Amino acid sequence: MPKEFYRGDPARVAVKLLGKLLVRVYRGKRLSGKIVETEAYYGIEDPASRARRGGNLARMIYGDVGVALIYGVHRQWLLNVVAHPSSEAGAVLIRAVEPVEGVETTKKLRRALELQLLTSGPGRLTRAMAIDKKLHGKPVYTTAHGLWIEDGEEISERQVAVSHRIGVTEDLPMPLRFYIKGNPFVSRKTPPARL
């Protein structure tokens, strides 16, 4: 996807990412997965955003679009892509993918788990696709760094389900999690009641 794809409201970009193919080249092989679950995050006005904590991540959320923003939490790596309209702030968290290419390699990275558990969760998919801090800050609109997003399946509006974001302690009033209805690779947890 070209860089301009990521210039838009984070929630809108999050929806557009559903069905796209996340591609990682690992040891010369293509690992890929169809994106089936995303969440949108905003700037400091968003209580769940890393931007609120300041520092480098905040600068990146307010910075150039289309770059991978990867940070660690609970010993996992979380993959986001910076996405927002010009001179605003935001990012999209990739929460789950459906394995497409390189499933065997992916299984090794995750040590023989059920297929369904390989990539259905933000920490799971980064591990399964060997995505870590080395890719932090790299653009995903070129194939130059071994991580990018390709066009994929067309998803119609009625296949998209929305809910509140998962795991956040304080959410915004509007639902910002988007996933493909009925897809078995969507992470299972139910979103907590919002405040």
Add this chain to the structure above:
DNA sequence: CGCCAGATTGACT
């Protein structure tokens, strides 16, 4: 350098 909170996961009372 030590402290704390957390966009999670998986093991277990």
Add this chain to the structure above:
DNA sequence: GTCAATCTGGCGG
């Protein structure tokens, strides 16, 4: 269902 392991990033000293 509950719960703690374990690590990153920000911040204070």
